[in-house]
Amino acid sequence: HMNVVWAWGPSTAEGRTYARAAGMGFYHHPWLPGTAANWQNHHLPGAASFTVELPAGSLSRAQVSRQVRGVLALAGKP
Numbered sequence: 001h002m003n004v005v006w007a008w009g010p011s012t013a014e015g016r017t018y019a020r021a022a023g024m025g026f027y028h029h030p031w032l033p034g035t036a037a038n039w040q041n042h043h044l045p046g047a048a049s050f051t052v053e054l055p056a057g058s059l060s061r062a063q064v065s066r067q068v069r070g071v072l073a074l075a076g077k078p
Contacts, residue, residue: 001056006037
């Protein structure tokens with residue numbers, strides 16, 4: 001329940017974009033071995049995988065809207 005976007009390596013730019021748009025913190029730290037994001041970033045060239053750690057509990061309507069802004073910010077990138 002870190003309430004951050006965790007990104008590293010090739011996913012850093014996209015993770016920062018999502019975090020800013022969603023109003024979340026950004027955690028720039030190497031992946032833990034065995035994580036899905038680590039595997040994807042190493043095995044799918046050109047892919048960018050990051051982890052969104054939502055806050056504990058249910059999301060309010062405003063929090064959901066911020067997550068939607070994060071997705072839309074990435075959808076608009078070339």
